[in-house]
Amino acid sequence: MEKSKRTVVITGASSGAGRAIALEFAKNHDKLVIASRHLMALKELAVECESLGAEVLCVEVDVANYHSVINLAAEAQAFGTQIDVWVNNAGVLAVGEFDTTPMEISDQVIKTNLLGYMHGAHAVLPYFKKQQSGILINNISIGGFLPVPYGAGYSAAKFGLRGFSAALKAELKPYRNIHVCDAFPGFLDTPGIQHAANYTGKVLKPGPIVYDPVRLAQAIFSLSQNPRAEKMVGSFAVLMRLSYGVLPALTRGAVAMVISTYLKQAKNISVTSGNLFNPLEYGHSVHGGWGLPGKPKAHRKFIGIGALVVLSSILLLKHKKSI
Template sequence: MASNRTAKRVVITGASSGIGAATAVRFAKDGAHLVLAARGRASLDDIAGRCRAVGGEVHVRTIDVTDAAAVAQLAAEARALLGGIDVWFSNVGVGVVGRYEDVPIADHAQVVAANLLGHMNDAHAVLPIFLAQNHGTFINMISVGGFVATPYAAAYAASKFGLRGFSEALRGELSKHPRIHVCDVYPTFVDTPGIDHAANYTGAKLSLPPGSLAPETVAKAVVRLADHPRNTTAVGAPAIALKLTQFLAPNLSAAMMNGFMDSWSDRAEPGYDGSGALFDPPATSSSIEGGRRNPERRRKAAALSAAAAVALVTLGALRWRRK
């Protein structure tokens, strides 16, 4: 149900499934005026219908964020349709899984183009609007991969580490504009259809670890930033643990992840190699959740993850003190 406060004017890229779709629905429940953008029209229309059903005003646009001119046009159209833009949620994210040398270089390049350059295109299009109206919140969906390197997903790691640096640079440039905010969101594993869309060159069927988050959990954190912006929001793990792990033990955490991936690929069900939906939108309509989450295992996995993070930080601190 819409509240009595002024409706937010929101643009979401990557809005056709997963976190983007869940965030669109949550904004719509607050009566937001939305422009939803993604590559797949069928999924966009489905999510737009869900948003209208709960009170949102919605426009949809089919777009590939790697096309800078198309993103600039999207921003101009959104500004005209909504009368301004209060929030831009840059949410596009794709991935390819496989040892670096086994993945076609074109797939690596597409991951970087979508996950990094696509977000840069979003920011380049909307920042002049924010500056002209002297307010606005740009929300970057990054992921825990922006702090913890991910073997078997080297291009993904490069894009997410790059995106974190990009956000920090933008905040520096905008430091004299206190009403313009750049917010980063770092969720852990999330149960979205993205795992079905990912390119895969492991020979194994992709799966999620226990304790994966519901997209709605991340969406709640994103919507909160519209009213209470902050630089860094971690979902599923403490932000300080992520930062300390990256500072104190970056190679250790990557090595541990590599061992896990080696073991997983040896034991997983056989799968099919291919580029998934990396270059083209999914052929069928997507949904918000991926359907792999086991809520009963969430609490135990969260406790184990927190313990692992503490252990990594402690080990890193000990190693750092010995240097």
């Protein structure tokens, strides 16, 4: 049976999770509209996707600019006659103490990570309503449930996204064939942290448990076939959501302690605004080199051990506090 071809829009497709998502949809021979601020990286990705059987349109877009996103939707509609799936994925990261990080940095994180997703939804929903169908997928991350110390702007955007999406789901309930889906992955092995704005003065590394972004890409493709309101991606994400839901203060404290301890020991580095205002000329691969590329379930045994350690520590802290 021939696979059904759909028109799929993916923002932030030039590297990391977005690149992995594009390649996953390309295997289905879908018509892909890949978007980011780095056109040359998109063109390189397009060659890979076309080799897998997809038709590809590259569009240079800054999701923080609403008019740029409106243009993206119009180009996607013209390319595919209708828009079947829209994946909000473009995102940036800034790390540093809130009061010593320039406010324009936090502003830009909000513009990209929160308003960028709202721009995408606002641009595509008129098309979905006109055709009475469509799937909007938001790649939110575990940051939508777990606050990140030294990443206040990032946390504000991710928590805001979760609220925005929940409101949108309720509003769209009369439209039976329009779906809003949220993905909540744990830390990913992508170049994202290499692109981050860094005001800590220290070399940054991801948390000790990172997932292959291919696993997230597979989950998002699955949502495009069988939509559901939300999907946690990885045991660590499930654990952290549960931990913060049950013991928020202790979980916040534990995360802050881990990050603070790391920053005290990390090597010094100059501050940088990263890719917040302009795309960078490096780090356009799927993987960042932090984990085990190509093996989506390779961390399962480590996650199981880590989950037990973290949960045991939290319960022990709670017990000591009650004594």
